[in-house]
Amino acid sequence: MQIFPKSLNFLPLVTALGVAVGGGIATFVVVYYFSPRFLYVGYEPEQPVAYSHRLHAGQLGIDCRYCHANVERSFEAMVPPTQTCMGCHAVVRTDSARLAPVRESWESGMPVSWIRVHNVPDHVFFDHSVHLSAGVGCVTCHGRVDRMEVVSIAEPLSMGWCLDCHRDPEPHLRPVSRVTDMTWTREQATDAERAEMAALLARATPPENCSGCHR
């Protein structure tokens, strides 16, 4: 007696195909969409002031450290205080509507509520000054900020990304005097700069063990 219809003979084949295709799609979805490259990269919140790095850092050529003045001295690069903006904007574009929130903040003493873009979790210890004195440039971790109208995340900022560099920092190092230079490449290095990079590499001890970053 036949209980199952003959067509069910295909069941194992269909199941196998379904698992293969479905599993493939599921793997792809997880790898592609659950990765920091998809989740973090490209985050660019709307800021309270239409401040443009392309204008200030690109066109005007202001060095990053003019505004992010603490970056070589402390863990945090810090978004500049209103005072830094008003240094120029007390005389430049004093009537611009786009600068109204900055002037308001200057008069009231309340901070401009910039929205934080790059943020590693609180269980990660990250220090800007160490990386800058080791010769890692802003552009390596933040991309071409001098071309961004609005800052957006350019690199995944994931643990794997940190470790990729820590295991082999050599191609990412540059002379310390070039850390804020957005266009510098290793091919341009002079002999003196090559020697400096070799010295930096010999000195660098980026941590690969857990307690280096999770303190």
Added chain:
Amino acid sequence: MRRALTAAALALSLAACQGQTSTEPPIVPVRQMHEQPRYDAQEPGGYFPDGRAMRPHVEHTVAREMEVDLTIDTGLEGQARYVDTIPPDVIDGFRGMPALLARGEDRYGIYCVPCHGALGDGAGMVPEVSGVGTIRPPTFHDDRVRRMPDGQVYATIRNGLRNMPAYRHNVPVRDRWAIVGYVRALQLSQMDGR
């Protein structure tokens, strides 16, 4: 089957690709210990009325990293006289004049060039682009600035002058003296044999 595949393909093509921009905060599936009960730098806090967790400097107090030597800090000797030269303590701190000048050149490039220009002639990008003629800074290469005591140049950086903002909040004390040294070197380089 075909319909399911079409639907899947459509769903995938509707979902964004890697690297596309978004104004929505990143989705973080696992959030354990992401936000710990502490304030990070520049995080908003609820305790003070201005909403800052990090406190600005309170006037008439001395923070640990502040300069305590009044002459070095203000460029003034006694109450009203500018010091003529860079205090020897500062030069020693840099281990000599060459290192001070190198540091000064570097810092001048960051904080001064936008307005004063690389040569110190007042042809920086900011006065040029903004088109405001009145904010064009004076050149360093005339006798008035050449004869200024070092302390006065220092005090100008520290306190600002007319349209120039004060730089004491973003340039540390010793870097300001290094810039003074470099401005002197710039002036010498433009003296045309006098």
